Amino acid sequence: xxxxAEPEPAGRRRQIAEAVWRIAAERGLQxxxxxxxxxxxxxxxxxxxxxxTDKHHLLLYALQTLQKENExxxxxxxxxxxxxxxxxxxxxxxxxxxxxxxxxxSLRVMTAYYARSLTDPALAAVFLHExxxxxxxxxxxxxxxxxxxxxDAGREAxxxxxxxxxxxxxxxxxxxxxxxxxxxxxxxLNRILSSG
Amino acid sequence: xxxxAEPEPAGRRRQIAEAVWRIAAERGLQxxxxxxxxxxxxxxxxxxxxxxTDKHHLLLYALQTLQKENExxxxxxxxxxxxxxxxxxxxxxxxxxxxxxxxxxSLRVMTAYYARSLTDPALAAVFLHExxxxxxxxxxxxxxxxxxxxxDAGREAxxxxxxxxxxxxxxxxxxxxxxxxxxxxxxxLNRILSSG
DNA sequence: CCTCTCAAGATACGAACGTATCAATGACAC
DNA sequence: GTGTCATTGATACGTTCGTATCTTGAGAGG
Numbered sequence: 001x002x003x004x005a006e007p008e009p010a011g012r013r014r015q016i017a018e019a020v021w022r023i024a025a026e027r028g029l030q031x032x033x034x035x036x037x038x039x040x041x042x043x044x045x046x047x048x049x050x051x052x053t054d055k056h057h058l059l060l061y062a063l064q065t066l067q068k069e070n071e072x073x074x075x076x077x078x079x080x081x082x083x084x085x086x087x088x089x090x091x092x093x094x095x096x097x098x099x100x101x102x103x104x105x106s107l108r109v110m111t112a113y114y115a116r117s118l119t120d121p122a123l124a125a126v127f128l129h130e131x132x133x134x135x136x137x138x139x140x141x142x143x144x145x146x147x148x149x150x151x152d153a154g155r156e157a158x159x160x161x162x163x164x165x166x167x168x169x170x171x172x173x174x175x176x177x178x179x180x181x182x183x184x185x186x187x188x189l190n191r192i193l194s195s196g
Numbered sequence: 197x198x199x200x201a202e203p204e205p206a207g208r209r210r211q212i213a214e215a216v217w218r219i220a221a222e223r224g225l226q227x228x229x230x231x232x233x234x235x236x237x238x239x240x241x242x243x244x245x246x247x248x249t250d251k252h253h254l255l256l257y258a259l260q261t262l263q264k265e266n267e268x269x270x271x272x273x274x275x276x277x278x279x280x281x282x283x284x285x286x287x288x289x290x291x292x293x294x295x296x297x298x299x300x301x302s303l304r305v306m307t308a309y310y311a312r313s314l315t316d317p318a319l320a321a322v323f324l325h326e327x328x329x330x331x332x333x334x335x336x337x338x339x340x341x342x343x344x345x346x347x348d349a350g351r352e353a354x355x356x357x358x359x360x361x362x363x364x365x366x367x368x369x370x371x372x373x374x375x376x377x378x379x380x381x382x383x384x385l386n387r388i389l390s391s392g
Numbered sequence: 393c394c395t396c397t398c399a400a401g402a403t404a405c406g407a408a409c410g411t412a413t414c415a416a417t418g419a420c421a422c
Numbered sequence: 423g424t425g426t427c428a429t430t431g432a433t434a435c436g437t438t439c440g441t442a443t444c445t446t447g448a449g450a451g452g
Contacts, residue, residue: 012399028315030226034440045440046400055440108314115311118304118368119224128371155383159359162366166358172314175324187351208429230410241410242430251410394452401446409438416431422424 012051013061016041020062025105029112032059056122063113063126070106085144086193092138093160093185097168099178107168135161146194156192163188209247209257212237216258221301225308228255252318259309259322266302281340282389288334289356289381293364295374303364331357342390352388359384 019041023032034055038045052058074095081087098104117123139157147153164185170176215237219228230251234241248254270291277283294300313319335353343349360381366372 026315028312030312031315033438035438044401046402049441050399111314112311114365115308116224116226118307119222119227124369128369132371151387152383155380158363158380159355159384162362163355163359166361167354169310170358173320173324175328184351184354187348188355191346229408231408240431242432245411246429396451397449399446399448401444403443403445405440405442407439407441410436412435413433414431415433417429419426419428421426 012043012047014065016043016048016051016058017062017065020059021066021105021109024062024112025108029059029109029116034058060122060126063123066106066109067126070103070110073102085141085146086189089138089141089145089193090185090189092141093164093189094182096161096164097178097181098171104172107172111169111172142192147192148194151192160188208239208243210261212239212244212247212254213258213261216255217262217301217305220258220308221304225255225305225312230254256318256322259319262302262305263322266299266306269298281337281342282385285334285337285341285389286381286385288337289360289385290378292357292360293374293377294367300368303368307365307368338388343388344390347388352384356384 016037019037020032023029023036023040034048035045037058038048041048048058052061074092078088078091078095081091095103098107113123114127117127135154135157138161139153142151142153142156147156167176167181167184171178171181212233215233216228219225219232219236230244231241233254234244237244244254248257270288274284274287274291277287291299294303309319310323313323331350331353334357335349338347338349338352343352363372363377363380367374367377
């Protein structure tokens, strides 16, 4: 019984990380114990122990993997929309919202990790990239889409990224409706960009 | 030894709640065990057990008390500034930022609770007031301060509240400087309001 | 056929968790 | 004095935690 039916030791870590995501999203990060993770992944606790040196490395790996996954999915969705800067800008902002089950789960997990990152430097490092790539991207898209006079693309991007993230969290709590959030985003894009 | 040296059973709950705040802010909510809370509060674990029916009620009480405390402090600070709507608006937004140790601790604690509220209805209820009082207040202040043509106070308030909160979280992570955040807020207030 | 190595099962250990139990203390009414 | 009641000390119970240990199975190389 204790032998590998599949010759793939590579997908095991991924499989376990996905179990962490589901538990963190549905029951919270504090419920992600080794035994619960193993049960959710459909493996024995020993398998979790074998593939990660300790729980801290496991949680870190799950966060890093989810972040890469999000970025990959986001780029795919956005790249399929062409090259119109205004369309890309809108899509980039909407990527921050929990508009489907995948992004809803991801945002819940990331929120749990973010809170823990305030007291865990290893997790904090994942959230602290060099510079502000997302804000820079949004600012560049604003400039490329053409902005109205006396608009500062950088300052607009700074508030937009934080603001849309906040609206996304409100969506998680059902404190706002999706339609209202999208209307707020449209208002501000119309306000910032020149051509209607 | 096991007797009350002070005849004040009223402040005990408060004293214990403050211990929760310090632990949650400095080490995270998952470190707020009954024994740690008791040690931080300078009492025996039995005292914690006696004044709260269980840990869930304790954590809920600590959250509710901190929220009231924040609102009280915020109102005090803002009320001391007079009645100029523009000044009040700026102060209301800055109240969301971790500009001193008190607010820095509070924001860290609230962030930890917020994450947990995603999987805990009792905690979520604390964050879900009726309507959106903060957004409504900001919108009212924008209108009172006088807004430029074709500005929607409600939509501006929606993005401002979320955006400034996001900037505050960036401050916690030292991802932005305080001066940069304040400059971003100034930019948007100048953009929204009519008179320079 | 043998052996070496990777992967996993089975189990256990010490620590820490939330909570329960029982006794003891001090303040106070009478 | 002497009960009474609110509060606290001291201790223990059962559970769950992360992790360590030992063993077993499968496939590859010689």
